[in-house]
Amino acid sequence: MPKPQLILRDAPGETHLLLGNEAIARGIIEAGVGVMATYPGTPSSEIADTLSAVAKDAGLYMEYSTNEIVATEVAAGAAMSGVRSAVAMKHVGLNVAADAFMTLAYTGVRAGMLVVSADDPYAFSSQNEQDNRRYALLSGVPMLEPSNPQEAKDMVLHGLELSESLELPCLMRTTTRVNHVRGPVKFGAIRKPKLEGGFLKDVQRFVMVPAHARVRHRVLLEKMRAAKDLSESSPYNRVVREGTELGIITSGAAYNYVMDAVEAMKVDAGVLKLGMTHPLPERLIGEFASQFDEVLVVEELEPYLETQTRSIAKEYAPKTKIYGKLNAELLPRLEELSTALVVQALSRLLGRETPVNFEEINQKYREATRRLPPRPPVMCPGCPHRASFYAIKKATGRKVVCTTDIGCYALGIQPPLRVGDALICMGASLGLACGISKATNSRTVAVVGDSTFFHAAIPGLINAAYNKHKITVAVLDNETTAMTGDQPHPGTGITGMGVPGKRILIEEVAKACGADYVKVVNPFNLKEATETFKEALQVDGVSVVVFRQPCRLLVVRKARKEGKKLPVAVVTDDCTNCKTCIEDFGCPAFYIKDGAILIDPLLCTGCMVCVQVCPYGAIKAERREAE
Amino acid sequence: MKTEIVVSGVGGQGVLLLAETLGTAAVLSGLDVRVSEIHGMAQRGGSVVCHIRMGEKIYSPTVMEGQADAIVALEPLEALRVIRYASEKTTVLMNTRPIAPAIVVMGAAKYPDMEVILDAIRRFTTDIIEVDAVEIAEKAGSPIAANMVMLGALASTGKLPTPKENVEKAIENLVPERYKEINIKAFQMGMEAAKKQST
Ligand code: SF4
Ligand code: SF4
Numbered sequence: 001m002p003k004p005q006l007i008l009r010d011a012p013g014e015t016h017l018l019l020g021n022e023a024i025a026r027g028i029i030e031a032g033v034g035v036m037a038t039y040p041g042t043p044s045s046e047i048a049d050t051l052s053a054v055a056k057d058a059g060l061y062m063e064y065s066t067n068e069i070v071a072t073e074v075a076a077g078a079a080m081s082g083v084r085s086a087v088a089m090k091h092v093g094l095n096v097a098a099d100a101f102m103t104l105a106y107t108g109v110r111a112g113m114l115v116v117s118a119d120d121p122y123a124f125s126s127q128n129e130q131d132n133r134r135y136a137l138l139s140g141v142p143m144l145e146p147s148n149p150q151e152a153k154d155m156v157l158h159g160l161e162l163s164e165s166l167e168l169p170c171l172m173r174t175t176t177r178v179n180h181v182r183g184p185v186k187f188g189a190i191r192k193p194k195l196e197g198g199f200l201k202d203v204q205r206f207v208m209v210p211a212h213a214r215v216r217h218r219v220l221l222e223k224m225r226a227a228k229d230l231s232e233s234s235p236y237n238r239v240v241r242e243g244t245e246l247g248i249i250t251s252g253a254a255y256n257y258v259m260d261a262v263e264a265m266k267v268d269a270g271v272l273k274l275g276m277t278h279p280l281p282e283r284l285i286g287e288f289a290s291q292f293d294e295v296l297v298v299e300e301l302e303p304y305l306e307t308q309t310r311s312i313a314k315e316y317a318p319k320t321k322i323y324g325k326l327n328a329e330l331l332p333r334l335e336e337l338s339t340a341l342v343v344q345a346l347s348r349l350l351g352r353e354t355p356v357n358f359e360e361i362n363q364k365y366r367e368a369t370r371r372l373p374p375r376p377p378v379m380c381p382g383c384p385h386r387a388s389f390y391a392i393k394k395a396t397g398r399k400v401v402c403t404t405d406i407g408c409y410a411l412g413i414q415p416p417l418r419v420g421d422a423l424i425c426m427g428a429s430l431g432l433a434c435g436i437s438k439a440t441n442s443r444t445v446a447v448v449g450d451s452t453f454f455h456a457a458i459p460g461l462i463n464a465a466y467n468k469h470k471i472t473v474a475v476l477d478n479e480t481t482a483m484t485g486d487q488p489h490p491g492t493g494i495t496g497m498g499v500p501g502k503r504i505l506i507e508e509v510a511k512a513c514g515a516d517y518v519k520v521v522n523p524f525n526l527k528e529a530t531e532t533f534k535e536a537l538q539v540d541g542v543s544v545v546v547f548r549q550p551c552r553l554l555v556v557r558k559a560r561k562e563g564k565k566l567p568v569a570v571v572t573d574d575c576t577n578c579k580t581c582i583e584d585f586g587c588p589a590f591y592i593k594d595g596a597i598l599i600d601p602l603l604c605t606g607c608m609v610c611v612q613v614c615p616y617g618a619i620k621a622e623r624r625e626a627e
Numbered sequence: 628m629k630t631e632i633v634v635s636g637v638g639g640q641g642v643l644l645l646a647e648t649l650g651t652a653a654v655l656s657g658l659d660v661r662v663s664e665i666h667g668m669a670q671r672g673g674s675v676v677c678h679i680r681m682g683e684k685i686y687s688p689t690v691m692e693g694q695a696d697a698i699v700a701l702e703p704l705e706a707l708r709v710i711r712y713a714s715e716k717t718t719v720l721m722n723t724r725p726i727a728p729a730i731v732v733m734g735a736a737k738y739p740d741m742e743v744i745l746d747a748i749r750r751f752t753t754d755i756i757e758v759d760a761v762e763i764a765e766k767a768g769s770p771i772a773a774n775m776v777m778l779g780a781l782a783s784t785g786k787l788p789t790p791k792e793n794v795e796k797a798i799e800n801l802v803p804e805r806y807k808e809i810n811i812k813a814f815q816m817g818m819e820a821a822k823k824q825s826t
Binding site: 001015016017019042043045046124125148176177180181182183184253255256257259260264338339340343356358361362364365367368369371372373374375376377378379380408411414415416485579582583586588590591592602 | 637638646647650651653654659660661662663664665666671672673674685686687688689691692693694704705707708710711714727728729730731732733734735736737738739743747748750751770800
């Protein structure tokens with residue numbers, strides 16, 4: 001059954017294999033959420049993508065907002081008006097949304113509002129490993145942490161109820177090993193979404209001027225006390241395993257590793273699993289800890305539970321020793337956990353051998369893989385970014401500092417292109433370029449993608465124009481949000497409901513922001529792109545070049561759908577073996593066999609940029625034969 | 628009883644589909660299952676690894692070192708890259724068709740000889756099944772179905788707790804209508820090819 005139909009299936013009791021994110025989407029449908037907003041980001045993207053595909057049929061409203069704070073405000077507006085809402089983002093997205101999120105805890109909501117933050121321990125696809133559980137502490141809102149897809153779905157419903165009973169948004173903190181894990185999910189009944197509400201005016205509650213804010217802060221503290229009682233009796237906070245030897249407190253994905261590690265080590269451990277992790281159930285934790293001489297806290301990233309457990313234990317279980325990351329450093333504060341890491345922590349704590357000799361395996365592994373060539377992700381064959389970077393590289397002669405941004409184009413830092421000297425967060429390329437240009441007294445280039453441009457680059461661009469910074473902005477416009485799975489954005493003019501919205505053109509925005517020079521080029525015309533960029537570098541003031549060419553994956557998909565064949569590039573006998581195509585340009589469709597330069601027709605997508613790169617005219621476009 | 632499988636390959640080879648097929652087959656067989664995937668940045672032509680664990684009750688979504696019952700590698704280097712999950716009990720099923728990483732194409736590193744790769748794998752397990760999955764997939768109708776050839780090879784080892792029919796049903800559930808026939812054929816041919824080798 002195709003996914004959209006499956007997700008909408010009104011068949012309570014049926015069990016299907018769902019990705020954690022699909023399970024969350026299913027929960028949102030079962031809960032009758034009326035408004036869903038998002039800005040895509042790994043590992044959260046499939047939540048909203050799944051809903052976008054079914055929104056019309058499900059009768060809910062779904063939008064890709066320009067960024068996470070806007071998405072949060074949209075969802076908040078709906079929940080203030082009595083319509084259940086949800087917003088999903090990756091962990092760093094909550095930094096963007098934080099301004100709204102923090103004060104939303106003061107105003108609160110009227111209908112349920114769920115904020116999903118998908119954290120990424122190990123930074124598989126992120127610029128940092130921040131632990132967003134601390135946002136719950138910071139803001140005061142209740143938080144749930146699921147351990148698997150089934151729980152993720154169930155917690156959506158529970159979270160919205162919590163949110164309604166406390167009139168606060170509820171944070172659901174997931175991690176990659178929940179979002180991107182598939183597991184069986186038992187469906188519940190679907191509640192018809194309520195899309196129409198009404199905004200009841202209440203100035204003291206919803207207008208956060210200082211006098212009102214001080215009052216609402218007090219209200220928030222009262223709600224937190226109520227939330228703590230709910231946490232003590234939460235069905236998600238419970239002892240899931242009885243034992244006498246050791247107490248283990250855990251939450252989220254870490255719980256899974258704990259259960260396997262306890263079995264592997266044959267430890268008679270009691271396990272307290274926490275699903276509602278803000279506010280923490282102090283009494284439950286304290287009484288659990290008091291039963292043991294030693295308690296091990298197992299959690300990913302920061303010692304969030306551990307620090308709080310230690311202060312709780314001081315009162316409830318002063319004789320119990322609390323272990324984790326802080327005490328004896330049994331577990332790492334970096335990257336993600338695994339069963340192996342928990343097994344090793346148990347082994348060190350209990351002085352017992354591990355069932356597997358990890359040291360031997362690791363030693364053997366290091367030896368076996370010593371000369372294993374790495375295979376990092378690369379830009380696809382025919383990727384328009386490769387052509388844009390090639391033009392930028394030629395135009396700047398590599399003598400200019402180039403800041404870069406978040407997206408597939410961050411891969412441009414790899415050889416042979418090597419464009420990108422600084423990257424920190426969405427939209428930072430512009431602000432950084434302003435500062436670098438000021439401090440170095442030289443023109444600086446900022447590389448930014450189309451979706452990122454709308455998300456966070458516009459204030460930076462206005463700043464550059466207003467303060468007369470010497471920067472040149474390269475907007476790599478591939479007409480989609482490619483890295484996260486091809487979501488639309490304002491530049492595409494298509495909405496999350498799959499219908500046309502208003503298309504916003506980057507070049508027009510750039511002009512309106514005060515840029516002194518704005519041009520649009522096709523990066524597949526290398527000469528024109530390079531010449532234009534050279535010209536842009538000479539402009540006195542802020543120049544913007546939009547490199548527009550759709551993501552190659554979209555082009556390939558479209559051709560396949562229409563039954564069309566894209567052309568293929570072929571290396572002819574004129575090849576002198578200079579290797580410019582490989583060592584200077586680097587399309588992954590190229591390979592060398594017995595010294596000859598060749599192109600893999602299965603990989604080539606026919607962009608014909610290599611044809612322009614070859615100094616000897618040795619590469620020719622050919623029509624692809626029908627299969 | 629648990630069955631633990633690690634699937635590895637290069638972005639674009641269909642590692643994720645292979646893993647989802649196994650997960651679906653497990654659910655069809657009434658088993659608990661976790662399939663662990665990595666999306667986003669990790670998919671752009673880079674190494675891709677999926678873990679599948681199935682059984683009566685499953686907690687961890689990832690396999691512990693040395694615990695895999697089978698490793699299915701769609702590319703030789705990628706077999707080696709996940710070899711820490713193998714031990715004597717592991718069957719390594721390897722598609723023999725190499726894909727050179729960018730660094731090799733650029734001449735900055737060498738692609739190891741097949742014998743070197745096999746020797747390194749043998750330090751962990753000698754139970755290795757080599758399959759020219761691309762060739763077989765071409766015979767089945769499309770080289771892209773190499774992942775299904777490897778799935779067939781895995782099914783032939785008898786290590787899956789799910790009946791073959793459920794794997795086929797899972798393929799039918801997941802693959803678009805027009806590719807169904809090719810994929811089922813590739814799966815069956817993969818089974819045959821591996822059977823021949825292990826006897
Ligand atoms: S750039 Fe042209 S001549 Fe040089 S190696 Fe490549 S195909 Fe041959
Ligand atoms: S045409 Fe050339 S650059 Fe474009 S995908 Fe094919 S080989 Fe690569």
